[in-house]
Amino acid sequence: MRYLFLLNPTAGKRDCTAELAPAIRAAAQRAGIPPEKRKVVVTQYAGHARELAAEAAHTAQADGEPVRIWTAGGDGTFNEALTGAQGCGLAAVGCLPFGSGNDFLRTYGTREEFNDLDAQLAGGEVDIDLMQTDLGLSATICAAGLDAQVAYGIPQFRRIPFCGGEMAYALSIVRQLCGHIGRNVTFTIDGEELTVDCLMCAVCNGRTYGGGFYAAPEAQPDDGWLDVFIIRRVSRLTIARLLGMYKSGRHFRNGELTEQAKPCFIYRRAKCVSLRPADGRGPIVATADGECAPCDAITAQLKPLAGRVLLPKPAYERFMAQRASV
Structure with a gap:
């Protein structure tokens, strides 16, 4: 399993990258993820997260090794990565809420749960519906x-x-x-x-x-x-x-x-x-x-069920319990 974190420095009210990058490395170390299996990248321009996610998904498809991708930004950054990884069953996308809206996560849990890096790394993948619109996915x-x-x-x-x-x-x-x-x-x-x-x-x-x-x-x-x-x-x-x-x-x-x-x-x-x-x-x-x-x-x-997304552990457990009860 590979782990990719895409950090958007322009999302939200302040640049999250300086404090978040070392926190991600520390959480990954606690989770036993070796340095060669994880990568933290700061996006450079609009659409960069989509390109990086597409590249990671293509690599996963080519070598058969799954990849988990998290975006640190808002709903737009998350959507970019989800679009880039679309169609690859070996890629799943999650979000760390550092944008101004962060509406995606409200369907599944709280901001505190999604900000918990340990819970994110211990979470799971779920399939959800998506919409194809004239403005994109x-x-x-x-x-x-x-x-x-x-x-x-x-x-x-x-x-x-x-x-x-x-x-x-x-x-x-x-x-x-x-x-x-x-x-x-x-x-x-x-x-x-x-x-x-x-x-x-x-x-x-x-x-x-x-x-x-x-x-x-x-x-x-x-x-x-x-x-x-x-x-x-x-x-x-x-x-x-x-x-x-x-x-x-x-x-x-x-x-x-x-x-x-x-x-x-x-x-x-x-x-x-x-x-x-x-x-x-x-x-x-x-x-x-x-x-x-x-x-x-x-x-x-x-x-x-066209989207494969990552949920932090508490949100993942609630989601799966609700799905089992239907």
């Missing part, structure tokens, strides 16, 4: 509408001096709320077509996105289904209450929308979801696992 959620527009606008405010992550996020929200809210969107959900005056929507394999919005609080990433939530357009006065419900996951309980949520939400389970603007106002902004862009149309297609 996704392990968590593909979303479009107001929330994606907010995410898309954040980098513009980060260029302002002393405008950090939370301030940039707040300013982007204000700007979106001052503009035109909502779009007419046509959805095709496993063959069912419906046009909705839509505030935003989320096609979910995992449970959270946007730094902790529990869009799909009961999603199971290995059940062969995508959970689809469409939020109808509401007044500006209602948005704050609606987003509060959405962030905490109070809109969905025991497999169905709550009574409070039913007037504003549409829920479906599906294998394939496509959407396109139906109002003639140009592209709709969409986001998936760190990628964000305007799209003329977007499709999310389920890829059953």
